[in-house]
Amino acid sequence: MTIVMENVSKLYQDGPKSFKALDSISLEVKKGEFLAIIGPSGSGKSTMLSIAGALLSPTNGTVWLDGENIANLSSKQITARRLKKIGFVFQAANLIPYLKVKDQLTVINMLAKHKDRANEGALLRHFGLAHRATNYPNELSGGERQRVAIARALINDPKLILADEPTASLDSKRGREVVETLANEIKSRGKSGIMVTHDERVLDLCDRVVTIRDGRLEE
Amino acid sequence: MFLAIRELAHAKIRYALIGFIIVLIASLIFIISGLAKGLSADNASAIQNLQVDYVLMDTDAELEMTKSIISREDLDKVSQIDGVAQANSLSVRMMNASINDTDQNEDVALFVTESDSMLLPPVREGKPIAQENEVIADRTLQREGIEVGDTLTFGEQRELTVVGFAEDSQRYSHTSVVFVDGGESEHINAITIRVDESRVDEIRNAVGNSFDMVTREEALKGIPSYSQEQASLNMMIVLLFVITAFVLAAFFYVITLQKRDQFGVLKALGAKTTYLVQNLVGQVVLISILCIGIAVGLTLGIAAILPEEMPFLLTADGMIQTSILILIVSVIGAFLSLIQIVKIDPIEAIEGAGK
Numbered sequence A: 001m002t003i004v005m006e007n008v009s010k011l012y013q014d015g016p017k018s019f020k021a022l023d024s025i026s027l028e029v030k031k032g033e034f035l036a037i038i039g040p041s042g043s044g045k046s047t048m049l050s051i052a053g054a055l056l057s058p059t060n061g062t063v064w065l066d067g068e069n070i071a072n073l074s075s076k077q078i079t080a081r082r083l084k085k086i087g088f089v090f091q092a093a094n095l096i097p098y099l100k101v102k103d104q105l106t107v108i109n110m111l112a113k114h115k116d117r118a119n120e121g122a123l124l125r126h127f128g129l130a131h132r133a134t135n136y137p138n139e140l141s142g143g144e145r146q147r148v149a150i151a152r153a154l155i156n157d158p159k160l161i162l163a164d165e166p167t168a169s170l171d172s173k174r175g176r177e178v179v180e181t182l183a184n185e186i187k188s189r190g191k192s193g194i195m196v197t198h199d200e201r202v203l204d205l206c207d208r209v210v211t212i213r214d215g216r217l218e219e
Numbered sequence B: 001m002f003l004a005i006r007e008l009a010h011a012k013i014r015y016a017l018i019g020f021i022i023v024l025i026a027s028l029i030f031i032i033s034g035l036a037k038g039l040s041a042d043n044a045s046a047i048q049n050l051q052v053d054y055v056l057m058d059t060d061a062e063l064e065m066t067k068s069i070i071s072r073e074d075l076d077k078v079s080q081i082d083g084v085a086q087a088n089s090l091s092v093r094m095m096n097a098s099i100n101d102t103d104q105n106e107d108v109a110l111f112v113t114e115s116d117s118m119l120l121p122p123v124r125e126g127k128p129i130a131q132e133n134e135v136i137a138d139r140t141l142q143r144e145g146i147e148v149g150d151t152l153t154f155g156e157q158r159e160l161t162v163v164g165f166a167e168d169s170q171r172y173s174h175t176s177v178v179f180v181d182g183g184e185s186e187h188i189n190a191i192t193i194r195v196d197e198s199r200v201d202e203i204r205n206a207v208g209n210s211f212d213m214v215t216r217e218e219a220l221k222g223i224p225s226y227s228q229e230q231a232s233l234n235m236m237i238v239l240l241f242v243i244t245a246f247v248l249a250a251f252f253y254v255i256t257l258q259k260r261d262q263f264g265v266l267k268a269l270g271a272k273t274t275y276l277v278q279n280l281v282g283q284v285v286l287i288s289i290l291c292i293g294i295a296v297g298l299t300l301g302i303a304a305i306l307p308e309e310m311p312f313l314l315t316a317d318g319m320i321q322t323s324i325l326i327l328i329v330s331v332i333g334a335f336l337s338l339i340q341i342v343k344i345d346p347i348e349a350i351e352g353a354g355k
């Protein structure tokens, strides 16, 4: 199992009141499995993804990432785990505006102190972006941007890919292409994937779909 | 520095604008420092260049040399103190001299001492003084057309001949100094001494408290207007440093605010805070060094076209010190942004959660 969540709850303290955004959620994602999370707005999808991505710690419950209980890690170690074991694809691609496409990948390699940078060119070719290597993000189409974001998520060869509404800024055709790419990469490279989405039309590309409603899971 | 350099290259205009402001402020700092040094030298180089360790003045004079009255017996007593290697008198007379009995007049400060005095400066043109009517003059007088052999006449009584020009600048109270042998005159203004530094405390005791025993630096304070001149210029310099810090603080604060999302994403992707901080400091240092370099060039250019009479003095030491200070102040200015970067939570990369 790449990621296991056991009875995870999240309580948000909002002034004197507290709000239960996640209520005892348990979930596992296997190697090579692509999971979709759907649910109405405000149901807790982003909160769940943040906890899975070690960006937020749960109020209760345990998260095992690649066999390791992240509650036992220091914040430095957690940063390092995010770098090495998790690849993020954000809603609006969130590329760094002043970095050329190739440098978007280089910066991750540098953070991970990888000496061998051959994978940068290889990944760009794989995603049909070789001719865009020296372009800035604002010179790319929405679909190209998300493909760069996927390449960036893969560059460190992580175990887990997390995608937060990756199709939100795309039309349905481009959106479907992006999810197809994600699904293919997760399958062929043996990663685990979790995607939060609104878009019901791409669910057929996922292995499993779970629904969150008011912080509770429904399979 | 990977991010720092790429961002600078990408947002050239934005950083060029702030760079331009920093260049202007830094140039202003260099120029005012040059002016402060120049005025200081013009007002006091004759004291700064005295080859002595301490100056003794009458306590009542409150370091104002011309008001201090000391008798020759006191000079003899001081020279007898153990640890005093040499003692000479110094008297200062502000005078107006007529040159070669013509209409040309020059204000001069007569520095009167003994014929074998350690106060007599090295000569770069002409010869040292040998008789009581001979003087060594400050080289500024050369610019006024005075040459070796010319005479300076003071009223009816006294005529002195310029026999040499001093090596270093010799100015006092914005006036050229001429050194003259005053013989064994009864009243003097100050006693100058060279001492064995390890015995300064003993010497101080022996001198007693009817005299102020001060270093040359302290003696400068007694020169009319010296402290006020320096204080007002130094105030400007300090203000410019403060402005530098605030301009950079405001600029980088706003930029960092704009880049919040990017910092959130980078942190989520696994960038350590120290890495991001390094990049920001790198940017500030890079911009500052570049701007200081340009400002140094600009200042040297301006110095080259300033008229020679202008009291303006740039020293390599002074410029290096000022440059380092500007650099430090710039980094301090960026501190506010550093705090911001530290505080940004990587969860901000995920929209809607944790905010």
Ligand SMILES: Nc1ncnc2c1ncn2[C@@H]1O[C@H](COP(=O)(O)OP(=O)(O)O)[C@@H](O)[C@H]1O
Pocket: A012, A013, A014, A019, A021, A039, A040, A041, A042, A043, A044, A045, A046, A047, A048, B351, B352, B353, B354, B355
């Ligand atoms: N920091 C927070 N403090 C208080 N409430 C929060 C905070 N973050 C999210 N919430 C609340 O938690 C619920 C779930 O949020 P979120 O996970 O963003 O839902 P979704 O992504 O499904 O729209 C929402 O009702 C939201 O208002």
Ligand SMILES: [Mg+2]
Pocket: A045, A046, B351, B352, B353
């Ligand atoms: Mg959300």
